[in-house]
Amino acid sequence: MENVIEVMNHKMEKAVSALEENLKTLRTGVANASLLDHVHFDYYGSPTPINQVASIKVVEGRQLMIKPYDKSSLKDIERAISTSDVGLVPQNDGDVIRLNVPSLTEERRKELAKHAGKYGEEAKIAIRNVRREGMEAIKKDKELTEDDKKEMEKDIQKVTDKFVKTVDAAVSAKEAEIMKV
Known part of the structure; x- marks a missing residue:
């Protein structure tokens, strides 16, 4: 069942890397x-x-x-x-x-910050979907005891929380970069 957490880790890493690619495309007023x-x-x-x-x-x-x-x-x-x-x-x-690449107006900066937040929310949704898949896989496994299932669910939640924090950090860093004049 450790395989479930490895697969989840891989899928969540993909969601974070997709977020980073999306955030790169947002203009910050600096040529890139x-x-x-x-x-x-x-x-x-x-x-x-x-x-x-x-x-x-x-x-x-x-x-x-x-x-x-x-x-x-x-x-x-x-x-x-x-x-x-x-x-x-x-x-x-x-x-x-x-x-x-023109300087961004305050209104445009706020709009781009909203886009960054939207990309972050999409990544969190993807991570939550992976978590749900992992939880369902654990519940379907007949070989695990109830205690093992509870322990695996805690591990899955820890992995999920770690990736959600990563997403939040990436989004807030991008929003700070966008809002910096």
């Missing part, structure tokens, strides 16, 4: 190449992330410079950024695309 991680464009018939076909550099702290390895994909990358939910306006100069 991970802002474009979820932006894909059609490259020879298949959706491709921009970071696989171009170098992305942070210039002067508030600007991203995207230099595609294949110049023919410049227009497609520009179009993908324009239509994405990143909220940045690409400037194409024929060789590179520049993205100016």
